[in-house]
Amino acid sequence: MLFSGKTVFITGASRGIGACIARDFRAQGAFVIGTRTSTNSTYNDYCDEWHEADFSSESQILRCADFIKERDVDILINNAGININADFADIDLEVFKSIQMVNLLAPFILSQSALIKMEQKGWGRIVNISSIWGKISKQGRAAYSASKFALDGLTVSLSAEYSQKGILANCIAPGFVDTPLTRASTKPAELKDLISRVPIGRLGEVDEISKYVLWLSSEENTFMTGQNIAIDGGFTRV
Numbered sequence: 001m002l003f004s005g006k007t008v009f010i011t012g013a014s015r016g017i018g019a020c021i022a023r024d025f026r027a028q029g030a031f032v033i034g035t036r037t038s039t040n041s042t043y044n045d046y047c048d049e050w051h052e053a054d055f056s057s058e059s060q061i062l063r064c065a066d067f068i069k070e071r072d073v074d075i076l077i078n079n080a081g082i083n084i085n086a087d088f089a090d091i092d093l094e095v096f097k098s099i100q101m102v103n104l105l106a107p108f109i110l111s112q113s114a115l116i117k118m119e120q121k122g123w124g125r126i127v128n129i130s131s132i133w134g135k136i137s138k139q140g141r142a143a144y145s146a147s148k149f150a151l152d153g154l155t156v157s158l159s160a161e162y163s164q165k166g167i168l169a170n171c172i173a174p175g176f177v178d179t180p181l182t183r184a185s186t187k188p189a190e191l192k193d194l195i196s197r198v199p200i201g202r203l204g205e206v207d208e209i210s211k212y213v214l215w216l217s218s219e220e221n222t223f224m225t226g227q228n229i230a231i232d233g234g235f236t237r238v
Contacts, residue, residue: 001028001029002028002029002214002218002220003025003028003029003030003075003214003217003218004028004029004030005029006029006030006031006074006075007030007031007033007071007072007073007074007075008022008025008030008031008032008033008073008074008075008076008077008217009033009034009035009068009071009073009075009076009077009110009114010022010025010032010033010034010035010047010077010079011034011035011053011055011077011078011079011080011106011107011110012034012035012036012079012080012081013032013034013035013036013046013047013079014034014035014036014037014046015179015180015181016177016179016180016181016206017079017129017174017177017179017206017209017210018034018077018079018080018129019046019206020206020207020209020210021077021079021209021210021213021214022034022046022047023046023210024207024210024211024214025075025214025217026046026047026048028214030075031048031049032046032047032048032049033047033048033049033050033051033071033073034046034047034049034050034051035050035051035052035053035055035064035080036050036051036052036053037052037053037054038052038054039052051064051067055080055101055102055105055106056082056098056101056102057101058101058105061101061105061106061109061110062109064106064110065109065110065112065113066113068110068113068114069113069116069117071117072117073114073117073118073124074118074121074123074124074125075124075125075126075127075217076110076111076114076124076125076126076127077126077127077129077213077217078106078107078110078111078126078127078128078129078151079129080102080106081102081103081129081131081147082098082099082102082103083099083133083141083144084098084099084143084144085140085141085144086140086142086143087139087140088142091142091143095143096143096146099143099144099146099147100143100146100147100150102147103144103147103148103151104147104150104151104154107128107151107154108154111126111154111158111169114126115162115167118162118165118166118167119162119165119167121166122165122166123166123167124162124166124167124168125167125168125169125216125217125218125221126155126158126167126168126169126170127169127170127171127172127213127216127217128151128152128154128155128169128170128171128172129171129172129174129209129213130148130151130152130155130171130172130173130228131144131148131173131174132173132174132175132230132232132235132236133145133148134147134148134149134151134152134171134173134228135152135173135228135230135236136236148173151171152171152228155169155170155171155226155228156226158226159225159226160226163225163226168216168221168224168225169225169226170216170224170225170226170227170228170229171227171228171229172209172212172213172216172229172231173228173229173230173231173232173236174204174209174231174232175198175204175230175231175232175233175235175236176194176195176198176203176204176232176233176235177203177204177205177206177208177209178203178204178205178206179206182203197235198232198233198234198235199233199234199235199238200233200234201233202233204231204232204233208231209231212229212231216229
């Protein structure tokens with residue numbers, strides 16, 4: 001199997017894109033550790049092991065980082081993220097800080113922790129799940145775009161420092177993906193309008209994101225690093 005003997009740590013693995021990534025890694029032989037925010041919900045058996053962490057709390061980020069230091073993580077997928085839309089002038093400071101904490105500070109700190117063992121082995125993969133709003137932006141996305149543009153910069157810097165050590169870092173920037181959250185947060189008329197603006201004419205599927213995450217994380221990827229790859233049906237290019 002593609003990831004036999006590899007340990008993968010995936011944040012935000014309990015639903016949506018993260019759950020699909022966890023499932024697919026496990027199907028390819030990886031030992032999968034995923035984070036979730038609590039044990040109060042019912043989770044499918046996506047992961048071999050769960051770690052509870054709410055990344056809006058700095059202390060919980062640091063606790064998670066310590067956990068990673070104790071494990072032999074080969075691949076880190078920074079997938080957890082939050083988005084609260086608001087016009088620029090109306091963004092609450094605490095909301096802005098919370099978005100940066102989850103979307104940027106957590107990947108930064110967790111990557112630092114994972115790199116310790118990766119550097120010792122001379123091999124590792126880090127994939128940061130960004131967004132099309134880390135390539136373009138629009139009204140109401142200031143806080144979210146700030147975090148995702150910064151995540152791209154973090155990825156490029158990781159690539160510059162660690163590629164020669166066998167550690168490759170990349171971003172995936174999903175477009176509009178068909179998840180329960182997308183359906184729940186978008187009215188039918190809004191969803192129809194959104195789809196009409198995607199050149200391919202439909203929403204993406206979670207497995208269409210996951211398959212690229214797995215390839216970037218694999219030993220088959222030997223030369224791609226520092227990239228921010230949009231998987232968006234052409235939305236950001238047409």
